[in-house]
Amino acid sequence: MITTQITTEEKGKAFKSQRKPEVIDKQKLNVRYHIEDFDVNDRPRRFLESFAAILKHSNYKIALDHFIRMSAKCSRCAVTCQVYQATGDLKDIPCYRTELLLKVYRRHFTVGGMLKGRLVGIGYLTDGDIQEMAESFWNCTACRRCVNDCPSGIDHGLVTHLGRYILSEIGIAPKALVVSTREQLEGATGNTSAIPLPALIDSLEFLEEEMFDEKTVHIKFPLDVKNADYVFFPAVSDFLMEADTLMGIAAVFTATGDSWTTGKGYFDGINYGLFYSDRILERVVKKIDVETRRLKGKNVLIGECGHASRTAKYYLPGYCGGKDALPVINIMEYTHKAWKEGKLKLDPNVIREKVAYHDPCNLARQKWIIDKPREILKSFCKNYIEMAPRGEDNICCGGGGGTVSIDEIRPYRTTIGGKLKADQIRNAGCEILVAPCANCKKQLKELVEDQGIECEVIGLHDLIYKAIIFDKSLIVENKEEEAKEEE
Amino acid sequence: MDQWLEFTRGPLFRLCFVIMILGLLRILILDFIGAVKLYRSVADKTIPWKLVLSRTLQWLFPIKKIGRSRPVYSVISILFHIGLLIVPIFLFAHVKLWESSVGTSWITLPFAAAYVLTLSTVAFGLLLFLGRVFNKSSSFISRKQDYIWPLLLLIPFLTGFICAHLNISPAFYSFTMLIHILTGNMIFVLIPFTKIAHCVLMPFSQIINTLAWKFPPDTDKAICKTLNKEGVPV
Ligand code: HEM
Numbered sequence: 001m002i003t004t005q006i007t008t009e010e011k012g013k014a015f016k017s018q019r020k021p022e023v024i025d026k027q028k029l030n031v032r033y034h035i036e037d038f039d040v041n042d043r044p045r046r047f048l049e050s051f052a053a054i055l056k057h058s059n060y061k062i063a064l065d066h067f068i069r070m071s072a073k074c075s076r077c078a079v080t081c082q083v084y085q086a087t088g089d090l091k092d093i094p095c096y097r098t099e100l101l102l103k104v105y106r107r108h109f110t111v112g113g114m115l116k117g118r119l120v121g122i123g124y125l126t127d128g129d130i131q132e133m134a135e136s137f138w139n140c141t142a143c144r145r146c147v148n149d150c151p152s153g154i155d156h157g158l159v160t161h162l163g164r165y166i167l168s169e170i171g172i173a174p175k176a177l178v179v180s181t182r183e184q185l186e187g188a189t190g191n192t193s194a195i196p197l198p199a200l201i202d203s204l205e206f207l208e209e210e211m212f213d214e215k216t217v218h219i220k221f222p223l224d225v226k227n228a229d230y231v232f233f234p235a236v237s238d239f240l241m242e243a244d245t246l247m248g249i250a251a252v253f254t255a256t257g258d259s260w261t262t263g264k265g266y267f268d269g270i271n272y273g274l275f276y277s278d279r280i281l282e283r284v285v286k287k288i289d290v291e292t293r294r295l296k297g298k299n300v301l302i303g304e305c306g307h308a309s310r311t312a313k314y315y316l317p318g319y320c321g322g323k324d325a326l327p328v329i330n331i332m333e334y335t336h337k338a339w340k341e342g343k344l345k346l347d348p349n350v351i352r353e354k355v356a357y358h359d360p361c362n363l364a365r366q367k368w369i370i371d372k373p374r375e376i377l378k379s380f381c382k383n384y385i386e387m388a389p390r391g392e393d394n395i396c397c398g399g400g401g402g403t404v405s406i407d408e409i410r411p412y413r414t415t416i417g418g419k420l421k422a423d424q425i426r427n428a429g430c431e432i433l434v435a436p437c438a439n440c441k442k443q444l445k446e447l448v449e450d451q452g453i454e455c456e457v458i459g460l461h462d463l464i465y466k467a468i469i470f471d472k473s474l475i476v477e478n479k480e481e482e483a484k485e486e487e
Numbered sequence: 488m489d490q491w492l493e494f495t496r497g498p499l500f501r502l503c504f505v506i507m508i509l510g511l512l513r514i515l516i517l518d519f520i521g522a523v524k525l526y527r528s529v530a531d532k533t534i535p536w537k538l539v540l541s542r543t544l545q546w547l548f549p550i551k552k553i554g555r556s557r558p559v560y561s562v563i564s565i566l567f568h569i570g571l572l573i574v575p576i577f578l579f580a581h582v583k584l585w586e587s588s589v590g591t592s593w594i595t596l597p598f599a600a601a602y603v604l605t606l607s608t609v610a611f612g613l614l615l616f617l618g619r620v621f622n623k624s625s626s627f628i629s630r631k632q633d634y635i636w637p638l639l640l641l642i643p644f645l646t647g648f649i650c651a652h653l654n655i656s657p658a659f660y661s662f663t664m665l666i667h668i669l670t671g672n673m674i675f676v677l678i679p680f681t682k683i684a685h686c687v688l689m690p691f692s693q694i695i696n697t698l699a700w701k702f703p704p705d706t707d708k709a710i711c712k713t714l715n716k717e718g719v720p721v
C-alpha cells in the first residue's frame with residue numbers, strides 16, 4: 001500500500017514544535033518532544049563514551065559489523081516506510097536513518113574507519129550529527145515493517161533502538177517516557193500511570209458492580225491471590241482508559257473458571273525500556289518477575305498490549321533465568337485456547353457492524369499472534385472484513401516505538417506516522433476496528449478523530465464482553481434479593 | 488604483451504583469487520565467532536528457526552518478494568545476478584583455464600546462452616546504474632561504491648564479449664583481454680572489502696538480526712559502572 005505525500009501546510013502543522021524557543025536554545029536541540037534539562041556540553045564525547053560502554057557490555061557489535069558490510073542501498077525500505085511516504089523527506093528513508101548511526105560506528109569503532117578518519121581528517125562526530133539523530137530516531141515508529149523488505153537483513157528498528165539508547169545515556173530522551181518510567185521504578189505508586197493502590201482497588205470494585213448490573217454474574221478481579229495460574233499485567237493505563245477491555249478479560253476468566261490475579265505489589269505491564277533504553281528494559285522486566293514469584297503464580301499473563309507482551313515474552317527469559325524463566329502468554333492466546341476448548345460461548349447476533357482487525361506490530365512482525373484473534377472474531381462477528389496488508393506485513397498505527405505516549409507530538413503522529421494507516425482504515429470502511437494494544441488503541445482513536453474517519457476503535461475483549469454468553473449456573477436468578485443479602 | 492597476459496591470468500590471478508577467498512573467509516569467520524559469542528552470552532537460547540530459515544530462503548530466491556517493493560528493480564536485479572553468477576563460472580573458456588591449471592572441470596554454458604547472458608548482464612547492469620542515478624531515494628542514500636560497482640562489473644563482461652564474439656585484430660584482442668583479466672582480478676580483490684561481501688554474508692543476515700535482539704543479562708549494572716552512573720536516579 002502506498003499513500004500520498006502530505007502538503008506543505010500539513011507538514012508545517014505536523015512538525016510545529018510545542019517547545020518554547022528559549023528551551024530549544026538552551027538545550028541546543030530543535031526536536032519536537034520535550035526533554036528534561038541535561039548537560040549540553042561536550043555531547044559528542046559523551047555520546048561516544050556511552051556508545052563504547054554499550055558496545056562493551058552488550059552484543060550490538062556483531063549486528064553493526066554485519067550491517068556495515070552488507071548494506072546494498074537498494075532503497076526498498078523507502079517504498080515501505082509510512083513516515084517517508086508521508087513526508088517525502090529523503091532524510092526519512094530508513095536506510096538513511098540507519099546510516100546516521102552506522103556512520104558513527106564505522107568512523108569511531110572500526111579499525112578501517114579510524115585509520116581513514118585520521119588520514120583524511122574528516123568524519124569526527126559533531127554536535128550537529130547528534131542533533132540530527134535526536135530528531136530522526138524519534139521520527140521512526142520502530143514498527144520494523146522495513147525489516148521485511150530489506151534483502152540485506154538490516155534491522156532498522158534495531159539500529160533506531162540502539163541509537164535512542166545511546167542518546168538517552170547523554171540525557172536526550174522524551175520527557176514523557178522518562179517521567180513515567182521514573183515513577184514506575186522509583187516512585188511511590190510503582191507504575192507508569194501513577195495509580196495508587198487504593199485507587200486501583202476502588203476502581204476494580206466499581207467495575208465489578210457495574211458488571212454485575214449488566215450481566216447479573218459475579219465477575220471478579222481477584223487481587224493478590226497466591227498460587228494463581230495467571231498473574232495479570234495489563235498496560236496500567238487500561239485501568240484508566242480501557243475499562244471495557246479489562247471487563248472482557250475478567251468475563252473470560254469467569255467463564256473458564258481458571259485462577260488469575262492482579263498483584264497488589266506491582267500491576268503494570270508497560271515497559272518503555274523497549275523504546276529508549278535496555279537498562280530500563282531490564283529493570284522493568286525484573287519487576288514483573290519479582291511480583292509473579294512473590295505471588296507464586298505459574299504464568300505471567302500480559303493484557304492487550306503489544307510492546308508489553310513483547311518485552312515480557314522475549315526479555316523475561318533473557319533477564320530472569322533463561323530456560324527456568326516463568327512462561328509468558330498474551331491474553332489473546334489464553335482466550336483463544338478457552339474458545340477452542342469450548343469454554344467460551346459468544347453470541348453471533350450481538351455485533352452486526354463491519355469489524356476489522358488491526359495487527360499490533362509487536363505481536364505480528366515476528367509472526368507471534370496473527371490468526372488467533374481473527375479466528376475468534378470471525379466466529380461471532382457476522383460482518384468481519386480483512387484489511388490488506390496484514391499480519392507480519394501490517395501497517396503500523398503510527399504511534400509505535402513509544403511515540404504515542406508523547407502527547408506533544410500528536411499532530412505528527414496523526415498526520416504523518418498514521419497517515420498510511422488512516423488510508424487503510426478509510427479504504428476498508430470498517431465501523432469497528434479491533435486493536436488489541438493499549439498503544440495502538442490510543443493512537444488509532446486520536447488518528448480517526450484527527451483524520452475525521454467514522455470508526456470506533458476498541459479492544460478484542462471489549463467485543464467479547466458484549467457478546468459473551470455465560471453458563472446458566474453463573475447467572476444470578478434473583479438479582480435484587482442477592483444484592484440485599486450482600487448488604 | 489603475451490607475457491603480460493600470462494602474468495595476469497597466472498600468478499596475479501592466483502594472488503587475487505586467494506585474497507578474495509581469504510577475505511571472504513575472514514568475514515564469515517568473524518560473523519560466526521560473533522554469533523557464537525552472542526549466543527553464549529544470552530540467557531534466552533530460543534531461536535525461531537522456522538521463521539529465520541524461511542525469511543533467509545525468501546531472500547536468497549526472491550521470487551515471492553518481487554511484487555512487494557520496487558518490482559521493476561527487483562526483476563532487473565535478479566536477472567543481473569543470474570548472468571553475474573552463471574557466466575564467469577560456467578563459461579567454456581574459463582572452465583578450460585581451470586582445467587589446464589588445476590585439472591578439474593565442470594559443465595559449461597552453450598555458446599548461444601553465453602552470448603545472450605553476457606549481453607543481458609551488461610544491459611541489466613546499465614539499467615541498475617541508471618536506476619540508481621535517476622531514482623531520487625536511491626541516489627540520496629548511495630555511496631560512491633554503489634555507483635561504481637554495477638559499472639565496474641560490466642567491464643569484464645564487455646571486454647570478454649568483444650574478445651569472444653567479435654572479429655578483431657590480434658593486437659586489439661590482447662589489449663582487450665588484458666583489461667578483461669585486470670578488471671576481473673580487481674573485482675576479486677575488492678569483493679570482501681566492499682558491499683559485495685553480501686555474496687557470502689547474505690544467508691546469515693536473518694539469524695544475526697534475530698540474535699541481535701537478544702540482550703545479555705545484567706548489562707544495567709555493568710554499563711552504570713563503566714559510565715559512573717551507579718545510583719543515579721532514572
Ligand atoms: C551469491 C549470492 C548473491 C546474492 C544472494 C545476492 C543478492 C543481492 C541482493 C539481495 C542485492 C540487493 C539488491 C536487490 O534487492 O536486488 C544485491 C545487489 C547487488 N549485488 Fe548481489 N548477490 C549475490 C552475489 C553477487 C555477486 C557475486 C556480485 C558481484 C560480483 C554481486 C553484485 C551486486 C551488485 C553490484 C549489487 C547492487 C545492485 C544495485 O546497483 O542496486 N552480487 N545482491
Ligand code: SF4
Pocket residue numbers: 080081082083084093094097139140141142143144145146147156157396
Ligand atoms: S521501523 Fe517503521 S517507521 Fe521506522 S523506518 Fe522502518 S518502516 Fe519507517
